[in-house]
Each structure stands twice: as structure tokens, then as C-alpha cells.
Amino acid sequence: MKLLIRNLARSTTEKELRALFEAIGKVQSCSLVMDQKTGLSKGFGFVEMPSPGEAKAAMTTLNGKDVDGNRIRVKKAQPKPEVNPPKEA
DSSP states (O other): OEEEEESOOTTOOHHHHHHHHHTTSOOSEEEEEEOTTTOOEEEEEEEEOSOHHHHHHHHHHHTTOEETTEEOEEEEOOOOOOSSOOOOO
16 A cells, blocks of 8 residues: 655655654555755655555554654555546547
């Protein structure tokens, strides 16, 4: 299950984010969204956990937790909407 983590401190690293979620369960992937111009974190990222049970436990445990002075928000990531959806005939 892919999770969206918002309101991260700009100083939080991918390594720190991964460690936070690995304390709860197995992490398949972890990525911070970076600003292309500055190379700095945009303050949100994604964590993918293979076990839905562990992902739900992570949401419950970590949502609202204070990390590096910021209260993070954790929820299930929604699929990216299509930019140009196909037109019906």
C-alpha cells in the first residue's frame, strides 16, 4: 500500500523517513518529492509498504506525530489522475 506523508520538515531526509516507517513494518520504497530548481524537499513524500496491515498500522501510529518540529499527516495515496483522459465518442 502506498502512503502519502505530508507536512514534513524540509530538513527531513529519506533515510529518516524510511527509519520512521521501518519501526512499524517492512518498507518497499521511500521517496521525498524534491524541488527541481533548489534541490530541496517540498515537504512531502511517499512510502510504500507491501503489507496492508502494516501500512494501516503506520497510518494510525504516525498520523499527527511530531517529526523534526512538524506534525506530519499520513494517509493512503490516491492514484495520480490522468492528464489527458480519453474522450468518449
